[in-house]
Amino acid sequence: MLGAVYRVLGPLEVLFNGKPIVVPAGKGRVLLATLLLRPNQFVSVDELVERLWDGSPPSIDRAAKTLQMTVTRLRQALGPANCVSTTTNGYLAKVENLDLLHFRSLADSDPHAALEWWRGPLLKNVASDALHREEVPQLVEERLVVLERRIEQDLDAGRAIELVPELRALTSEHPLRERFWAQLMIALYRSDQQAAALAAFRQVSDLLANELGIDPGVLLRDLHQSILRAEPTLSTLRRDVVVPRQLPSDLTRFTGRTDDLVRLDTLLPTGTAGQAVVISAITGSAGVGKTALAVHWAHRVRDRFPDGQLVVNLRGYDRAEPLTPHDALGQLLRALGRSKNEIPDETEERIGVYRSLLADRRVLVLLDNARTAEQVRPLLPAGSRSVAVITSRSDLRGLVALNDAKVLKLGVLPLSEAVQLLENVIGVHRTQAEPEATAELARLCACLPLALRIAASLLAGEPHLQVRELVDQLDSGDRLAELEIGDDREAAVRSAFDLSYKTLAPEEQRMFRVLGLVPRADFTPMSAGALLGVPSARALKLLRALARAHLVEEHAPQRFSQHDLLRLHARERALTEESDEQRRSSVVRFLDHHLHTVDRAYDVIRPVRNVLPLTERDPVVEAVPFEDRDDALAWCRREYDLLVELCEFALNERYLEHAWQIVSGMWGYLHLHGSTEDILRLDNIALEAARQLRNRYAEAIALHSLGVARKNMHEYEEALRVLHEALRIRQEIDHERGIAVSQAELASTYLWQGCHDEALRYYRASIEQWRRVGNDRGMSMSMNSLAWTLVCKGDFSEAVEVAKEALALQEQLALQSPSTRDTLAQAYAGLGDLDKAPQTYRDIFASGALAHAGVREKAEILSQGAEILNHVGERQAALSYAREALELAERGGQGLAEKARRVLQEIEAS
Structure with missing residues (x-):
């Protein structure tokens, strides 16, 4: 060949x-x-x-x-x-x-x-x-199934006598394979060896009892009775007992789900006497591949069920009405060989006949597309030999509670398996040619098997269509409309979601659709309640109802999400069924929940702050309470990415008051943990929103924050320009507190630039402004900064006096003052007092005051303290503090790394 x-x-x-x-x-x-x-x-x-x-x-x-x-x-x-x-x-x-x-x-x-x-x-x-x-072993099993078919053909062809030796060898080699025993009994009987056929039945009965603790299956038992009755015609193919083989075709390109298949394997009955019927419920959202998994697994294990495989589509989520248990039982009984006249009219009688027929059989029953536990329960087989596999978009918790069902919840595929599925359908040559586009296509399909198969079929049907072209179509167009095959109503993602949506109660439908109005599908009961305009307790119940329908996922306790395609469907429904006013009110409430919560966090994190003129919120909108500073910081850290997205969303969708206020409310957290890149991005959002609103107060806040960010990037000229503009606006609108803050920040920028005289001038102006306002806290902070400027200029004696005055004022106010103590230590060091300088740093580090300091402040104090302690011979402590300072500086991205690294290198070299 x-x-x-x-x-x-x-x-x-x-x-x-x-x-x-x-x-x-x-x-x-x-x-x-x-x-x-x-x-x-x-x-x-x-x-x-x-x-x-x-x-x-x-x-x-x-x-x-x-x-x-x-x-x-x-x-x-x-x-x-x-x-x-x-x-x-x-x-x-x-x-x-x-x-x-x-x-x-x-x-x-x-x-x-x-x-x-x-x-x-x-x-x-x-x-x-x-x-x-x-x-x-799997291939050996394939051969045995084909061998059984060949022997059946030979029996039908009248070769019984010559088959007996082969079948005796096969039953010896595969003693637990009942079909070979049945074929041996037939061959012996047709060879005029009735006694040997009955002896073969006794032999296999003893084997099964000793090895597995079970009786022979219905085929062997009925065959035994037929031989006892000496029936003239006897065949394994034409039996009174019908062996249904109703499994649909397996997917030749079934992909992934290895762990799920193993979990299903563990449900196979062991043959232990008294074991209850095994029930497995495969649940998940529309299009996630529940039926495909069930059918694929059923094909893998079908030979464990020699008495047949039954399949019923219960139409729980279908355009037609769901199948009633009465009608489903009719289908099942007909599949088991009962004629129309033998099927009772009453549902309860049908249940009795069905369970009697399956009581001693080993049958796999696949109940596909179930709506409720009540629809399924009458269809469950009786006895200890059968397995029922149910697929549903509901969680079927009633079957878990009352029928001991084991639930297997399917999610979307991992990205690697999603890419593999595309590759299996369209060919490796196309995916290898465009690997990045293929991965992007999988992501646009949300790794949902139905969407992936539709996308793959679109590519398979157009060999010249590049993967990148389809990606661009999905990314820029109506993705749900693109993910359908025009002449096949079943092959459409939108249609699949519609069927799930229509089964919801009206309030659940409204909860689902308003979730599509915001940029990120990640919700708490409070935020979802704000969207819908209901208390969080009610929202939690509705979200969990959606989770049971697999239209959201509770990915963490009381946190719910959706994949992208479900979110798009929710948005479509909202645009269709909610009025403009309803949609805007929902979004405003959602933004208010986050604004008022982040503002509350700002109060806890940094009590010295600019008070915002917050939007009024609907009484139904709840804000998260915080027990302490750590609790507030944890919330900010958890919600940070969403808050950033909401700022951009609010600007783009013209919720302008929320855009600048959420940014301003985030400043307490950003001051401690924000990167310069994020701060610039957010400040520009706030500035744009303020200017569109023509809100001079908000504009000055945004400009001031931008100036701080530019200063931290060492872009001093730009920082001074922006800060002078902020100061000018605050002076024009007579924002007294803002004037003092901007003067202090201008002074700081001049100081960083090395312009000590300008820095001193603006710090003194800031102190006087705080004095006029009557704000001792602000005055003490500017006094500390003035003292530091004097240190930098070399006026150490005056620096000591000003720092002590600031400390005294802060102690009256019961404020933690690590920065002021750091200034005092540096002033002592400048005077050459190497007793008070290191002792001051020892007091700072021992007090725990740095625990509440920002990244920049903490890194600076650690680095400067390390230098002084090393200078007086405390090298190990200095190394520890210098390393911590460098780690903070690098992580914060605040431009401190160079100085911190220099200090550490000097200590290591010493």
Whole structure:
């Protein structure tokens, strides 16, 4: 035969033009065998590593390098027969002439021809315990199923006598396989060996009882009765007991869900007497792949259920009315061989007949697309042998409570598996050509299997359409409209979501749709309650109702989220069903919740602050209470990304008062933990909002904050320009407190620039302004800054006096004063007093006052204290403080790193 031929149904062999090719022993054979057992399918690097090292791989780097080397050597050895292709994070074998593929193509139509492809023990020349433990048994099972078919054909063809020796060997080799025993009993009976047939039944009965603690299945029992009655015609194919085989086709490109399949495997009955029927409920949102998983798993285990597999679509989320238990029971009874006249009219009687029929059978019952537990409960099989698998968009908690159901909740796919699914459908050559676009396509599909398959089908149907082109279409257009196949109503993401939405109660529907009005799908009961205009307790109940319907996910206690496609659907519904006024009121309440909460946090974090003229809030809008400063900081840290997005959203959607006020409210947190980049970004949002409002007060606040940020970036000229503009506006509107603050910040900027006289002038002006306002706290802070400026200028004696005056004022106000003590220590050091200077730093560090300092303040004090302590010989303490200072400076991105690094290097060198 010309070309490449690959064989795995026996020893591993590769031929090219009829001549054998030597496959490298060891890892090379394991690699090729693993890939050929999954022909034309992606196999991840992680799985290959597990196979090559039998589950005990070395380090990640070493395993990856060895795998690459093994692939290279295998490709070289295969030469013109090379079939190994690289994919994203894995490999696949691209083959056509493979015995396994030929076997599978003939398995149903011609089992005799299919079995001729088998050449002996599978992969006997491949040394891999994992491969022979996990892969080979599945192939052996495939062969046994086809062998059963071939024997049935031979029995029907009248070859009973010649089949007896083969079947005795098969029952000896596979003693727990009931179908071989049934076929042996038939063959013996038809060979006029009735007693031997009955003896075979007794033998298998004893085996099953001893090994598994179970009785023979219904097929063997009924066959036994037929032999006792000496029925003239007896066949395993034409039985009074109908064995339903209703499973729909499996997905050939089923992807991922490995852990979920393992969890389902654990539910298989063990045969223990008295065991209750096993019930598994697979739940999740529309399009997440519940049915696909259930069907795929059912195909994997169907031979564990020799008495059949039943499937009913309950239409719980469908355009038609849900199937009633009465009608579903009618379908099930007909599938079990009952004629119309044998099916009772009353539902309770149908339940009794159904359960009686299944009582002693091993049947897999797949109840797809269930709406409620009440719809499912009458359809559950009785006995200890069967398994019921239910799929639903509801959480079916009633089945958990009353029927001991085990729930398997499906989420969207991990990104890697989503990319793999696309690759499996459209081909590795297209995904490899555009890996970034493929990953982006998966993200735009929210890694939702239905959306991924629709997107992949659009690409598969248009071979010349690039992945990037589809990404651009989805990104810029109506994504939900794009993710549908026009002539197939089932293949549409929007339609799937609509069916879930329509099952909700009216208030639940409204909660769902208002969640789409804001930029980020991350909600608490308070924020969702603000959107809907209900108290948080009511909002929590509604959110949990949506979670039970899998339209939101409670990803943390009382925190709810949606994937992007559900959020888009919610927004569509809001735009359609909510008036402009209703939508705006919802958003205002949502923004008010965050504004008033962040303002409350600012009060707790930094009591000395500019008081904002906050928007009035609806009484139903709740603000988060804070127990203490740490609690407020934790909330700010948790909500930080959302707050930043809300500022941009408020500006873009013209909620301008909220835009500048949320930024201003965040300043307490930003002062401690904000990066310069974020501060600039937010301050420019506030400035733009203020100018659009023509609000001079707000404009000055934004300009002042911008000036501080520019100063911290050492852009002194720009900082001075902006700060002078802020001071001018505050003077024009007579904002007395603001004037003092801007004067102090101008002084600080001049000081950083080295202009000591200008700095002293503005600090003294600030002190006088605070005095006129009657604000002792502000005056003490500006006095500290004045003292520091005197230190920098070299006027140490005056600096000591001013710092002491500031400290006395702060002590009267019961203020923590690490910065002022730092100034005093530096003044003492300038005077050469090496007793008071280090002692002052020891007092600062021992007092714990730095715990509440900002990043910049803390880093500066630690760094300067380290210098002084090192100077007096306390090197270990100095090293510790200098290292902490450098870590803070680098993390804060505040431009302190250079100085902190210099101090640390000097101490280390000493």
